[in-house]
Amino acid sequence: MKTRYAIILAFLVSAFLAGAAGAMFIDVGIYDLAAIRPHNEVERKIIMFLKTNSIQYHARDLKAPGMNDPKRIRRGMKLFHKQCQVCHGAPGQDRDIVGVGLNPNPPPLVKASEHWSAEEIAWIIENGIKMAGMPAFGLGQSEQDIWDLSAFVTRLNTLSPEEYKHMLLALQDDALAEELQWVAPEQGWKKLKQVSNRKRGKRLLKRFGCTGCHIIPGIRSLNSYGGPPLTNWKKRHFIAGSVANNPINLVQWIRFPETINKGTMMPNLNVSERDAWDMANYLLSIEE
Amino acid sequence: MYVKILIIILSVGCQFKQPDVLDEKIKVPDIKRGKTLVFAYGCGVCHTISGIRDYPGAIGPPLTDWAKRKYIAGKLPNRMSELILWLKNPQAFEKNSAMPNLGISQDEAIDIAAYLYSQ
Numbered sequence: 001m002k003t004r005y006a007i008i009l010a011f012l013v014s015a016f017l018a019g020a021a022g023a024m025f026i027d028v029g030i031y032d033l034a035a036i037r038p039h040n041e042v043e044r045k046i047i048m049f050l051k052t053n054s055i056q057y058h059a060r061d062l063k064a065p066g067m068n069d070p071k072r073i074r075r076g077m078k079l080f081h082k083q084c085q086v087c088h089g090a091p092g093q094d095r096d097i098v099g100v101g102l103n104p105n106p107p108p109l110v111k112a113s114e115h116w117s118a119e120e121i122a123w124i125i126e127n128g129i130k131m132a133g134m135p136a137f138g139l140g141q142s143e144q145d146i147w148d149l150s151a152f153v154t155r156l157n158t159l160s161p162e163e164y165k166h167m168l169l170a171l172q173d174d175a176l177a178e179e180l181q182w183v184a185p186e187q188g189w190k191k192l193k194q195v196s197n198r199k200r201g202k203r204l205l206k207r208f209g210c211t212g213c214h215i216i217p218g219i220r221s222l223n224s225y226g227g228p229p230l231t232n233w234k235k236r237h238f239i240a241g242s243v244a245n246n247p248i249n250l251v252q253w254i255r256f257p258e259t260i261n262k263g264t265m266m267p268n269l270n271v272s273e274r275d276a277w278d279m280a281n282y283l284l285s286i287e288e
Numbered sequence: 289m290y291v292k293i294l295i296i297i298l299s300v301g302c303q304f305k306q307p308d309v310l311d312e313k314i315k316v317p318d319i320k321r322g323k324t325l326v327f328a329y330g331c332g333v334c335h336t337i338s339g340i341r342d343y344p345g346a347i348g349p350p351l352t353d354w355a356k357r358k359y360i361a362g363k364l365p366n367r368m369s370e371l372i373l374w375l376k377n378p379q380a381f382e383k384n385s386a387m388p389n390l391g392i393s394q395d396e397a398i399d400i401a402a403y404l405y406s407q
Contacts (some may be wrong), residue, residue, distance in 0.1 A: 038306040092379075094388035095330075105330035108347055162384040170324035232336070235346040240362060240385045241378075261382070264362045 021275060033099040047104075049130065055116070059123035067118055067151040070182035076152030078171055079145055083137065084109070102133045110237050113154040122150040146174025160243045161266075188247035192281055202279035208269050210279070217288045227266060233286040247284065251276040315398055322403030329390050329400075338407040348387055354404045361385065368405065372397040 007265040066072075079254060087118040095106065125146050128136030137146065159167075159231040202219060203210060213221050213226030236245050240261045243249045252259065254276040257266040271279070323339065326332065332340040336349035357366050363381050364370040373380070375397040378387040394398065 086382070089388060091385050092384060093390060094390050097391075100328065100330070105327075105333045107333045110347060160384065161386045166382075225353065226358050227362065228357070229352070231350055232346055236349075237347045238386045241348060241382065242384060261362065265359050266362055 022139070030054075037254070038194050052115075055120050055123060055129075058127070059120040060118035061116070062122060064118040064122065064150070065147055068145070069151070072148050072151045073155050073182040074113050074171070075145075076148035076155075077167055079149050080152050081168065081171065086148070087133075091156070091159050091164040093164070101205050102188060104133070106133065110159070111157045111235075112241075114235075114266050118147075118150050118154050122146050125149050155182070155184055157245070158187065158244050160238075162242075166236045186248070187244075188251070192247040192277065192284065196277040196281040197282045198278070198285060201280070201282035204275050205282060207272060208271065208275075208279075213266075216283075217286050218282075230283060230286065231288060233283045240266070247277070247280050250280040250283065254279055299306075307349070315395055316400035318399045319406050320404050322399035322401070322406075325400050326403055327395050329392065331400075337404075351404060352407065354407055361387075368401055369402070371401045375400055 006080035007250060050279050080090075083232070087102065088109045091094040091110060091281060108253075124134065126136065126138035126141075128134045128138075137149075166176075166180060166181075171278055180203050204255075205216055206219055210216065211221035211224055213224055215221045215231060233245075237247050238255045239249055241266070242261050249260070251273065253266075255262050255271050255273065258267060308338065326340055327338060331337060331351075332345050334345045336345055336350040336352060338352050354366075359376050360366050360370055361378070361382060364374060372394070375390075375392050377389050378385045379389055
């Protein structure tokens with residue numbers, strides 16, 4: 001009998017303590033709400049999971065109008081420059097001081113079109129993201145504005161800092177705007193699949209001595225720090241911080257690095273076009 | 289003199305506390321403050337950096353094992369003094385670099401650099 005009472009007593013005491021701890025967490029403010037300190041790993045995972053599911057669910061009925069329209073993209077850029085760059089920055093351009101203190105940090109949007117469809121991006125712009133500092137733009141904005149913004153955010157993925165600067169100038173100048181390529185050019189993804197050979201690329205990366213300067217996942221490369229590690233290359237956005245990372249640009253970089261980045265320490269190794277496509281195929285498959 | 293700071297940081301690691309060895313005028317690098325600044329400036333949304341959990345950044349090169357790297361942006365030798373210049377104004381070295389000028393002050397750049405080398 002005695003032990004049963006002891007167990008009940010222990011249970012009550014621990015329930016009370018748990019309650020008190022919970023109250024303290026909420027009431028006293030032990031939980032650290034300071035924006036300057038990052039979320040811990042568990043919090044971050046939960047937030048990401050919630051966010052992705054919620055946005056995919058809510059945007060399921062939207063249908064984007066024709067997005068590949070130069071006029072739409074130019075209008076979208078005008079709005080983007082005015083309303084979004086303060087927090088998200090742009091290729092080669094920093095966000096404003098307002099965007100600096102936010103937690104979560106507003107991510108650069110150059111990669112947004114790889115996580116989200118045009119419809120999902122439009123939904124985010126219209127509705128914002130709760131408890132994250134992403135404002136809802138639905139109130140002051142027409143539906144057309146929102147699709148224009150979404151069209152430009154999708155185009156960001158392919159822009160270099162230099163192109164972005166040219167486009168900024170062309171916002172004011174119609175004659176200049178005529179000459180610019182508002183719609184994304186061919187990136188070479190189809191050709192990569194059709195004509196290049198990943199296995200051969202892997203062998204070539206070793207043969208050309210790329211692994212002497214670069215850590216390349218899947219190929220033995222110890223202590224190779226002459227150039228940046230090529231880890232997670234599939235997801236990487238820029239090549240040498242200069243141009244968007246896509247097959248056509250990557251082949252150009254492997255063959256003639258100095259044409260993309262004058263004065264770079266990456267050597268020209270006399271790579272043929274075919275060899276470069278094969279190596280690009282391997283690099284663009286690296287996901288670790 | 290920055291080279292001296294670097295050597296000290298590398299050898300003493302996080303328990304850096306030897307201001308007496310340094311020139312009086314130089315600020316003592318504060319690795320912990322460096323880490324806070326790295327988060328506040330959002331370096332992690334663009335770079336993979338050990339010890340910084342943020343949006344998984346893949347806009348710029350990974351900065352893991354930074355102390356072993358030979359060059360900064362494929363142009364400058366990787367030393368404390370050059371890294372501070374790069375952090376303050378990347379466009380001075382690469383006109384069209386996609387790493388923005390973040391408006392970092394000299395003091396902040398010293399702490400941030402110290403954090404990167406301590407990884």
